[in-house]
Amino acid sequence: MSKRNKLAVLIMVLIGVSIFAFEMRDLNIHQVWRTLMGLRLRWVAVALLVMLATWVIETLVVQIFVQHDGERLPFKAALRVPLVEQLFNAITPFASGGQPAQLVALMQSGVEAGRASSVLLMKFIVYQFMVLINFVLTLIVGFQQIAGRFQALAWLIVFGFLIHITVITGLLLVMYQYKFTKKLVNWALHFLGLFMSPKRLAMWKQRMDLKIDTFYAESLHLKREKKRVVKAAALTMLQLLLYYSVPYFVLLSFGVQHVDLIEVMVLHVMIVMIVSLFPIPGGTGGAEYSFKTLFGAYVASAPRLLLAMLLWRFLTYYLGMICGIFALGVTPNKMAAAPLDPRELLARQHDKD
Template structure:
């Protein structure tokens, strides 16, 4: 981890403490202690295990994809990949550091850089596709509720969906209409040069061109291996489900028995989509606001609502950062070719 990343990590932890202090400003200390004392710890443990299973299933996806490359990739090394990803997603804007960090972790474990890039491209495509599928279902189930009660926030959900949907459309264009995509990109950069012609724009075009070519070559393999694609798609879908049900277990741990698993899961899917729009690492600030706003319909007690938000943030954000820091210092087992 670079010095800059360490500074950002410290700043994010301090920012998290500041948000926690702000959230607790109007909460009675005695009420908070009482809510903590009455927590149903079994459900909280279930929430922790749900997150750990989600990380484990992502590691299985990595292992399955590397097996396609005829590699016997150790499970210990595979488990490092999603954890390192969580760390760098959590300390970079728009989670932009996760992909390079995974590539570094794979190369560190002895995987060829080209093969590692190929694996991560396929993993990214499937992951984005499953997110969009989940979000479309969530929109049909819960959007009418949000639109009627939280109009401004519902617009953010739609905007988040459009961004992720545009990513999928772009990937599909590369896969099935390669020549048109290349021409469109070249036209875009020609238009940019009308306003500013610089070496930086040339460099951006070169990088994007390389990424498009790499993804196109990988897409040819994707289309030839439908069974593998379906397999990792199902695993990824199950992985996301374990992640999305975490708030349900948290609500149960707070004694909120009469809550709908379907609605809670649906709202969490929508919250995750909104978080991706905030440029601050981890969507800090926006994540807490979205959770508190949406789940206030389930929890009327302000003390329990804040505690639910803090527990959710601890498990879905800070746990990943902590485990990622541990994974970063663990020496990976080398692959067996």
């Protein structure tokens, strides 16, 4: 782990500590301590297991996409990929470091660079589509309630939804309207050329053409691998549903009983939408504010709300950073080769004789 990344981790931890210290400034320490002593550890354990299960499921998705012609990625090496992703998503703006970190992790496990890029691109496409489905269902089920109670946050949610729609629309255009997409991008770059140098414009054009060509090639591969995509999509949907349920078990651990699982999941999806808009790594600040605002209606006690926010943030953010740091220090297993067919073994033995 580079000095720059260590510094980024330290800065994010210090910011997080500062936020919670600021939130506790007006609270009675004795009340906070009594609330903490009343914590129901069995629900904390459930929340922890649910969070760990999301990484295990993502590991299975990685294995599904890497598996090819009998070759497979060992579970230990595959688990390292989402954990490293968690770390670099947490310390980079807009989680931009997650993809490159996963690429390096796969290459360290013996996956060829081009194939690793292909795996991550397919994983990204499936993930984005499943996220969109969850967002649409969430808006249908709970947006009217949010808009009525939290008008300011409702606009942020709509904006976040539009960004995801734009991403998905771009992916679909490349997959099904390849030539039109290239023309559209060239028109946009031509307009941007009015504000940048010819050299920079040429560099941007080359980069965009490469990304579009690569994505289109992988989209063709996706269409041929329908069974694998369906399996990965089902697992990714399960992963997201588990992740969105974490605050429910956090609230139960603090004795908040009058909550509905679906309502809590809807609110958590809304928080994820809002956090995705913040350029600060991990959406720090925006995540805490959103949790406090949306779940404040369910938790009347200020100490309980603060500690619930702290536990939720630890499980969904800081725990991933910690596990990612340990994953970086683990030497990954290499790709396991396909077992030889018995007839091929006999043929080789015959050649030796």
